[in-house]
Amino acid sequence: MARKKIALVGSGMIGGTLAHLAAKKELGDIVLFDIMEGIPQGKALDLSQCGPIEGFDAKIAGTNDYADIAGADVVIVTAGVPRKPGMSRDDLLGINLSVMKAVGEGIKNNCPDAFVICITNPLDAMVWALREFSGLPHNKVVGMAGVLDSARFATFLAWEFGVSVKDVNAFVLGGHGDTMVPVTSYTTISGIPVNDLAKIKGIAPERIDEIVTRTRGGGGEIVGLLKTGSAYYAPATSAIAMAEAYLGDQKRILPCAAYVEGKYGLDGLYVGVPAVIGAGGIEDIVEIELSDEEASNLKVSTDAVEELLVACKGLDSSLA
Ligand code: APR
Numbered sequence: 637m638a639r640k641k642i643a644l645v646g647s648g649m650i651g652g653t654l655a656h657l658a659a660k661k662e663l664g665d666i667v668l669f670d671i672m673e674g675i676p677q678g679k680a681l682d683l684s685q686c687g688p689i690e691g692f693d694a695k696i697a698g699t700n701d702y703a704d705i706a707g708a709d710v711v712i713v714t715a716g717v718p719r720k721p722g723m724s725r726d727d728l729l730g731i732n733l734s735v736m737k738a739v740g741e742g743i744k745n746n747c748p749d750a751f752v753i754c755i756t757n758p759l760d761a762m763v764w765a766l767r768e769f770s771g772l773p774h775n776k777v778v779g780m781a782g783v784l785d786s787a788r789f790a791t792f793l794a795w796e797f798g799v800s801v802k803d804v805n806a807f808v809l810g811g812h813g814d815t816m817v818p819v820t821s822y823t824t825i826s827g828i829p830v831n832d833l834a835k836i837k838g839i840a841p842e843r844i845d846e847i848v849t850r851t852r853g854g855g856g857e858i859v860g861l862l863k864t865g866s867a868y869y870a871p872a873t874s875a876i877a878m879a880e881a882y883l884g885d886q887k888r889i890l891p892c893a894a895y896v897e898g899k900y901g902l903d904g905l906y907v908g909v910p911a912v913i914g915a916g917g918i919e920d921i922v923e924i925e926l927s928d929e930e931a932s933n934l935k936v937s938t939d940a941v942e943e944l945l946v947a948c949k950g951l952d953s954s955l956a
Contacts, residue, residue, distance in 0.1 A: 639694075640664030640883055643705035643747065645739050646714035647676035647698065649865055650755055653872035654712055655683050659694040661876065663883060666696045667704050669742075670715070676700065702742035708750045710879045712780075713766060715739050716756040718866040719859055725757040725813055726944060732756050733765055733951055740769025751882045751917050752777045753875050754893075757866075759812040761944035763893050764906040768955055774895035775917040781812030782891025782908040783874035784867075788854035789818050792847045797837060799825055808851070808891055809930075810908050810937030817933045818848045822924060878913060885915035889922060899923040900934065905945075907938050 642658050644651045647670035655666050666683075668676035676698030684696045697704065705711065716732035719725060736756065743752060743766075752772060754763040763779030770777065789806035797804075807822035823830040834844055850857070858867040881888040894911040896902040899921050912920040926934060949956040 640709045641667065641707055642879065643667045643669060643708035643711045643750070644714070645669045645705070645711060645742065646716065646756070647672070647679055648714060649718070649868035650714040650872050650875075651676075651712075652679045652683070653868050654714070654875060655679065655696055656686065657872055657876045658879070659683060659686065659692045659696055660690055661880070662692055662694055663876070663879060664709065665694055667708065668696065668698045669700070669702065669705055670698075671700060673700055702746050705742065706746045708747040710882060711743055711747060711750045711752045712755065712875050712879065713739055713752065714755045714871075716762070719757065720865075721860050721863055723859075725759070725855070728757050729761060729944060729947055730951055732758075732762055733948055736762050736765045737769050737952065740766050740771075743770045743772065748772060750776070751879070753878050754779045755871055755875055757812070758944055760893050760906050760908070760941040761948055764895075764945060765948050765952075765955065767895070767906070773917070774897075775919070777895075778878065778911070778913075778918055779812070779893025779906060779908075780871065780875040780878055781816075781893050782808050782910075783877055784871050785812065785816055785818070785851060785854065785908070786891055787870055787874060789823070789847070789851040792850055793823070793825070793830060796839065796843060796847060797825060797833065807910075808908065809910075809926075810934050811941045812893065812908060813937070813940060814852050814856075815933075815937040815940045816852055816908065817930060817937055818851050819924075819926070819930055820844060820848070821927060821930065881913035882915065882917065887912055887914040887919070892918070894918045894921055896921055900938075902938060905938060905941060907941050 647668040680698035767777040785808040790804040794801040810817040910922040
């Protein structure tokens with residue numbers, strides 16, 4: 637069987653980390669693309685030289701030519717600019733929208749059968765725009781946010797409860813912004829609802845609320861510390877899990893920014909929901925029951941995403 641081809645559009649901090657992880661896991665041969673000449677080529681060469689040490693045979697190439705992503709099975713998009721301290725993800729809208737246009741056309745012309753995972757922020761609006769510009773089917777274009785947001789939630793919960801991260805199954809819905817909705821009622825530790833275990837362990841409900849708030853601001857906390865860019869290790873690790881679910885037809889239920897039409901009261905919007913990822917791309921969306929409070933929080937979050945789409949349409953008339 638021919639080796640799979642993974643195209644990474646954007647070869648910055650997340651792009652380079654993605655390439656390293658994909659090579660170590662032998663997901664396939666890797667093409668790093670960027671508009672900056674020398675960056676993808678240099679990173680590809682550096683990463684190739686990890687091969688003999690780590691024992692991978694994945695071929696890693698760098699390019700500034702979209703023709704080289706032709707036939708990719710998976711495309712992971714990080715092209716654009718990350719935020720700096722004091723910026724929200726939404727502040728990136730204008731510049732990253734024009735980047736999505738170029739990337740969408742590159743994908744449409746070279747690998748229209750790929751499964752495309754978008755990471756560029758503001759995520760829910762950029763994945764929508766990338767789908768519009770590329771013209772790919774909705775089930776083949778998805779945004780990476782929920783896996784990362786739930787990993788952040790799980791990390792903080794594991795620390796608080798003093799348990800292994802392996803036992804925490806955290807659940808986050810909604811847009812990838814300050815309005816995201818960490819859902820404690822579906823969050824469990826070894827199958828025990830987190831609020832029940834908090835009672836058993838004498839952890840005050842306020843502590844769980846603080847963890848929810850920290851999760852919502854999890855990306856901003858890292859931006860504030862790094863000062864020169866945003867998080868990259870965990871975002872890359874999250875997208876690789878999604879790529880593996882697709883390539884391995886794993887049918888994993890992962891929280892993703894998926895296109896929702898008819899469920900959660902939505903009429904065609906990319907937003908974070910539990911989605912089944914398999915060989916068909918996004919094969920299904922699981923509609924869970926929400927409490928009134930969770931449903932109204934989700935509404936706030938989806939309204940914020942819709943506002944961004946209006947802004948996108950105002951910036952690029954081809955989207956209107
Ligand atoms: N086409 C291809 N690559 C581009 C384009 C473009 N039109 N415009 C910018 N790039 C490249 C930059 O040259 C840079 O190498 O995208 C890369 C982005 O890398 P970083 O600046 O290191 O950003 P990174 O941390 O990887 O984050 C990328 O993901 O999490 C989001 O908010 C984050 O939107 C940002 C994206």
